[in-house]
Amino acid sequence: xxxxxxxxxxxxxxxxxxxxxxxxxxxxxxxxxxxxxxxxxxxxxxxxxxxxxxxxxxxxxxxxxxxxxxxxxxxxxxxxxxxxxxxxxxxxxxxxxxxxxxxxxxxxxxxxxxxxxxxxxxxxxxxxxxxxxxxxxxxxxxxxxxxxxxxxxxxxxxxxxxxxxxxxxxxxxxxxxxxxxxxxxxxxxxxxxxxxxxxxxxxxxxxxxxxxxxxxxxxxxxxxxxxxxxxxxxxxxxxxxxxxxxxxxxxxxxxxxxxxxxxxxxxxxxxxxxxxxxxxxxxxxxxxxxxxxxxxxxxxxxxxxxxxxxxxxxxxxxxxxxxxxxxxxxxxxxxxxxxxxxxxxx
Amino acid sequence: xxxxxxxxxxxxxxxxxxxxxxxxxxxxxxxxxxxxxxxxxxxxxxxxxxxxxxxxxxxxxxxxxxxxxxxxxxxxxxxxxxxxxxxxxxxxxxxxxxxxxxxxxxxxxxxxxxxxxxxxxxxxxxxxxxxxxxxxxxxxxxxxxxxxxxxxxxxxxxxxxxxxxxxxxxxxxxxxxxxxxxxxxxxxxxxxxxxxxxxxxxxxxxxxxxxxxxxxxxxxxxxxxxxxxxxxxxxxxxxxxxxxxxxxxxxxxxxxxxxxxxxxxxxxxxxxxxxxxxxxxxxxxxxxxxxxxxxxxxxxxxxxxxxxxxxxxxxxxxxxxxxxxxxxxxxxxxxxxxxxxxxxxx
Ligand SMILES: CC(C)[C@H](C(=O)O)[C@@H](O)C(=O)O
Ligand SMILES: CC(C)[C@H](C(=O)O)[C@@H](O)C(=O)O
Numbered sequence: 001x002x003x004x005x006x007x008x009x010x011x012x013x014x015x016x017x018x019x020x021x022x023x024x025x026x027x028x029x030x031x032x033x034x035x036x037x038x039x040x041x042x043x044x045x046x047x048x049x050x051x052x053x054x055x056x057x058x059x060x061x062x063x064x065x066x067x068x069x070x071x072x073x074x075x076x077x078x079x080x081x082x083x084x085x086x087x088x089x090x091x092x093x094x095x096x097x098x099x100x101x102x103x104x105x106x107x108x109x110x111x112x113x114x115x116x117x118x119x120x121x122x123x124x125x126x127x128x129x130x131x132x133x134x135x136x137x138x139x140x141x142x143x144x145x146x147x148x149x150x151x152x153x154x155x156x157x158x159x160x161x162x163x164x165x166x167x168x169x170x171x172x173x174x175x176x177x178x179x180x181x182x183x184x185x186x187x188x189x190x191x192x193x194x195x196x197x198x199x200x201x202x203x204x205x206x207x208x209x210x211x212x213x214x215x216x217x218x219x220x221x222x223x224x225x226x227x228x229x230x231x232x233x234x235x236x237x238x239x240x241x242x243x244x245x246x247x248x249x250x251x252x253x254x255x256x257x258x259x260x261x262x263x264x265x266x267x268x269x270x271x272x273x274x275x276x277x278x279x280x281x282x283x284x285x286x287x288x289x290x291x292x293x294x295x296x297x298x299x300x301x302x303x304x305x306x307x308x309x310x311x312x313x314x315x316x317x318x319x320x321x322x323x324x325x326x327x328x329x330x331x332x333x334x335x336x337x338x339x340x341x342x343x344x345x346x
Numbered sequence: 347x348x349x350x351x352x353x354x355x356x357x358x359x360x361x362x363x364x365x366x367x368x369x370x371x372x373x374x375x376x377x378x379x380x381x382x383x384x385x386x387x388x389x390x391x392x393x394x395x396x397x398x399x400x401x402x403x404x405x406x407x408x409x410x411x412x413x414x415x416x417x418x419x420x421x422x423x424x425x426x427x428x429x430x431x432x433x434x435x436x437x438x439x440x441x442x443x444x445x446x447x448x449x450x451x452x453x454x455x456x457x458x459x460x461x462x463x464x465x466x467x468x469x470x471x472x473x474x475x476x477x478x479x480x481x482x483x484x485x486x487x488x489x490x491x492x493x494x495x496x497x498x499x500x501x502x503x504x505x506x507x508x509x510x511x512x513x514x515x516x517x518x519x520x521x522x523x524x525x526x527x528x529x530x531x532x533x534x535x536x537x538x539x540x541x542x543x544x545x546x547x548x549x550x551x552x553x554x555x556x557x558x559x560x561x562x563x564x565x566x567x568x569x570x571x572x573x574x575x576x577x578x579x580x581x582x583x584x585x586x587x588x589x590x591x592x593x594x595x596x597x598x599x600x601x602x603x604x605x606x607x608x609x610x611x612x613x614x615x616x617x618x619x620x621x622x623x624x625x626x627x628x629x630x631x632x633x634x635x636x637x638x639x640x641x642x643x644x645x646x647x648x649x650x651x652x653x654x655x656x657x658x659x660x661x662x663x664x665x666x667x668x669x670x671x672x673x674x675x676x677x678x679x680x681x682x683x684x685x686x687x688x689x690x691x692x
Contacts, residue, residue, distance in 0.1 A: 082533040090534070114571045116462045133479075133500070138537045144544070148504040150537040154479070158494040185585070187428040188436070191484045191496040198490070218592035225460045225571060225596050239531070243589060246564035250571050 003035040004305065007066040007270065011044040013279025014289035014333075015072025021291035021337025022070060022298045025317075028341040029302070029310045039066065043088055044279075045076035054087030060095050068301050069272040072294065073279035086136065093129050096269035098262035099160065100167050101127035101238075102300065103245040103276065105228075110323040111253035115225060121252040123231035126168040127241025129262055131160040132192075134238040154239070156192040161199045167265055168235035169207045179232035180204075181213040183220045183240055196237065220244055224251060249276050257322070259296035263304060273301040287332040292318055295340050310344075317343035349381040350651065353412040353616065358390040359625025360635035360679075361418025367637035367683025368416060368644045371663075374687040375648070375656045385412065389434055390625075391422035400433030406441050414647050415618040418640065419625035432482065439475050442615035444608035445506065446513050447473035447584075448646065449591040449622065451574075456669040457599035461571060467598045469577035472514040473587025475608055477506040478538075480584040500585070502538040507545045513611055514581035515553045525578035526550075527559040529566045529586055542583065566590055570597060595622050603668070605642035609650060619647040633678040638664055641686055656690075663689035 008023065010016040023038065030036055041063070048054055063069060069092075074084050092098070107113055107121035137153035165182075172180040182200045186193025197214070204212050215223065217240045223230055224247050236244065249258035258276035275293030283289060299314035317340050331339070354369065356362040369384065376382055387409070394400055409415060415438075420430050438444070453459055453467035483499035511528075518526040528546045532539025543560070550558050561569065563586045569576055570593050582590065595604035604622035621639030629635060645660035663686050677685070 082536050082539075085533040086536070114462055115460055133498075134534060136536075138500070138535070140537045140541065142504075146504050146508070148541055150502045150541040152479075152500040152502075152535045152538045154484070154498040154500070156496045156498075158488075158492050162492070185588070187431040188480060188585075188588075189484070189498045190428050190432070190482075191486045192498045193428075195486065195494055195496040218588050221567065221589055221593035222596040222601070225593065226600075239534075242531070242534075242564050243567055247567035247571065247593070250568040254572075255568075 001033045001035060003037060004030065005037045005066045006039070007063050007069040008038050008040045009043050009069060009071040009074075010040065011072040011074040011279060012046070012076045013073055013281045013284040015044070015074070015279055017284075017287060017289050017333045018275060018291040018294040019070060019072040021333060021340070022294035024337045024341045025295045025314060025344055026298050026302075029313055029344040030307075031310070044074050045079050045084065048079055048084065048087075054084060055091050063096075064269060066270050067305060068270050070298065070301060071272055071274035073275065073277065075279045076281060090134060090136075092272065093262050096262075096272070097130060097264050098269075098271060099128060099130045099164055100261075100263040100265055101129040101241060102261040102263055103127060103241075103248065104259060104300075105245075105248040105252040107252040108257065108319050108322045110326055111257065113251055113253060115228070115251050119228050121228045123228070123248070124171065124233055125241055125245050125248060126164060126171060126233060126235045127245060128160065128164045128236070128238045130238075131156055132238035154189070154192055156195055156237075158195060158199060161196055162203065165199050165203050165235055168233055169203055169210055172210045172233040173207055175232060177232040178210045179213065180210050181215055181220075181231060181234045183215050183217050183234055183236040183244060185217050185240070187216060192237070200235070217244065221247055224248060228252070245276065255293065256290040257292045257296065257318075259293050259300055261297065261300040261304060271301070271304055273297040273304075287334055289333050291333050291337050292322070292340075295337070313344045314340075347379045347381060349383060350376065351383045351412045352385070353387060353409050353415040354384050355387045355389050355415060355417040355420075357418040357420040357625060358392070358422045359419055359627045359630040361390070361420070361625055363630075363633060363635050363679045364621060364637040364640040365416060365418040367679060367686070368640035370683050370687045371641045371660060371690055372644050372648075375659055375690040376653075377656070390420050391425050391430065394425055394430065394433075400430060401437050409442075410615060412616050413651060414616050416644065416647060417618055417620035419621065419623065421625045422627060436480060436482075438618065439608050442608075442618070443476060443610050444615075444617060445474060445476045445510055446607075446609040446611055447475040447587060448607040448609055449473060449587075449594065450605060450646075451591075451594040451598040453598040454603065454665050454668045456672055457603065459597055459599060461574070461597050465574050467574045469574070469580060469594070470517065471580045471582065471587055471591050471594060472510060472517060473582055473591060474506065474510045474584045476584075477502055478584035500535070500538055502541055502583070504541060504545060507542055508549065511545050511549050511581055514579055515549055515556055518556045518579040519553055521578060523578040524556045525559065526556050527561055527566075527577060527580045529561050529563050529580055529582040529590060531563050531586070532560075533562065538583070546581070563590065567593055570594060574598070591622065601639065602636040603638045603642065603664075605639050605646055607643065607646040607650060617647070617650055619643040619650075633680055635679050637679050637683050638668070638686075641683070659690045660686075
């Protein structure tokens with residue numbers, strides 16, 4: 001019999017509520033012979049206030065013992081901006097070498113979009129997760145004075161870019177349209193830009209069936225609102241990926257349905273899956289949060305671990321549920337979770 | 347009698363066509379007693395191919411003799427990406443210390459938007475123009491090898507940030523809603539982010555009537571498509587400004603109507619005004635380009651030089667023209683220019 005050992009991090013705000021539904025659907029979809037073991041971790045604002053800790057070396061060791069990590073949301077207004085982001089979220093990405101940040105954007109039938117018409121949106125962004133301007137490289141002198149100078153250094157390596165570009169080509173190759181778009185700003189950020197472009201072209205030679213395209217990040221934001229159907233797979237840098245995936249989520253149904261994976265494709269470390277939305281303290285504890293993004297993140301988790309059939313069933317259940325929403329009264333977090341669990345086990 | 351001395355850079359592609367209409371409207375709106383002197387410069391792809399030059403020190407000296415610069419568009423597929431961008435556009439911004447990059451976003455009645463509903467959009471982005479990741483700071487080692495490392499350094503100074511933040515507060519103070527939003531990513535880019543945040547708050551103390559707000563750049567892209575009416579004035583860094591102003595143009599009628607100014611507020615150097623769109627070589631020479639963005643840029647130019655009444659007349663003419671477009675057959679570049687010129691002189 002198989003087993004799936006999961007580290008569960010409910011986190012702050014609505015995290016607890018949406019993770020509970022994610023686990024409910026996971027239990028419902030898993031085959032009988034798979035033994036699911038979960039271990040809960042208390043990371044987030046509460047622990048930070050109680051202990052001053054965000055993520056220790058021992059924490060990392062304990063997390064490492066699992067096949068994957070499911071996270072709800074981390075962040076609370078009571079913690080200064082940046083502390084939990086860098087002390088927990090980014091620290092974990094870097095420690096576990098989550099170099100593929102996977103963010104699918106699909107406008108499901110029945111789901112609202114701020115865009116006019118109902119464009120067909122079905123693409124996935126492969127965002128680099130361990131380099132670029134996110135490395136914490138930079139500093140300041142004469143800090144706090146009128147003469148302050150502050151720098152931020154974007155670090156880019158052929159090694160780091162090639163592995164994520166390769167992952168993106170493989171994903172494009174596996175999709176019907178087989179199209180890959182590189183998004184960067186290589187006319188201004190020429191050093192990093194040339195490196196990305198060179199590797200994008202070199203790896204492309206190994207994927208003759210994949211058609212390729214290049215867009216500056218500013219132009220990409222235009223197309224994301226005027227022609228989102230032109231995208232299939234996008235590969236991009238850490239910061240550009242951060243920006244365009246929020247925009248992508250907004251045009252394809254909002255962050256209520258946006259899933260994401262912080263993936264270590266070689267599985268040297270457990271990958272982490274989480275909804276794109278934050279902890280939404282304003283609606284926490286009221287069973288108002290939509291657990292769909294978390295449930296879709298569970299599907300990404302299953303796919304990463306090779307449970308493709310189960311992932312497909314979750315995706316289908318979400319699609320069916322969303323299609324019927326317009327005709328239903330507003331449901332609670334738990335009711336949506338129950339409905340999805342019923343569908344995947346049915 | 348007064349005089350207005352203008353450096354005119356038609357540039358590449360549709361640049362020539364739209365600039366001609368911009369000048370037509372300018373001539374039509376200027377009071378009789380203002381002597382308009384224009385001098386044309388041949389910067390762009392043709393000159394680059396003929397001479398290898400993009401912008402020389404002598405060119406800068408000659409440009410400096412004018413009150414302002416009107417630019418059509420620079421860029422052609424025959425020139426390698428980055429050469430004209432850095433060799434001309436960015437070089438000029440830095441040489442003439444164009445630290446305020448002003449980009450209004452207004453959805454005029456009758457103009458299409460990719461957004462559903464017809465949101466009220468009327469905001470202006472004040473983008474820093476001479477710092478951040480645009481300084482050309484960075485490099486690479488082991489270039490072209492599997493061990494390449496490339497960096498891009500974002501340079502940020504209290505001096506440079508304070509002057510653009512101050513400009514943005516003054517603009518917010520002068521608008522009815524008096525609201526200023528800082529857009530950055532201060533939870534990740536902490537050094538630059540703290541500097542921006544500190545100065546934003548410090549200068550804000552001098553503008554008690556201006557209400558302030560902060561958004562991470564990723565969240566800002568969401569609001570630009572879901573709640574664009576929440577913005578009044580936005581101040582932001584060079585790269586974030588590049589990205590969000592293209593998105594802003596897309597949601598507020600497209601780059602056919604997006605104007606921009608590269609401004610040196612103290613007038614030590616001539617400021618430059620240009621449409622946000624590029625040279626569009628695919629439609630060049632066919633009188634298909636919409637000169638409206640250039641005409642609106644002429645209005646920004648006039649406002650910068652103190653011709654507020656004339657700028658208002660251009661804005662009103664454009665607004666009236668756009669409102670009637672839906673009922674008219676498609677017009678040529680020249681026809682639109684003629685119509686606008688007739689309106690401002692009428
Ligand atoms: C919270 C923050 C550090 C994070 C990021 O910038 O990567 C978030 O915006 C995201 O996209 O996951
Ligand atoms: C052409 C390019 C250098 C430029 C920029 O990035 O600033 C353009 O995108 C703009 O926004 O004016």
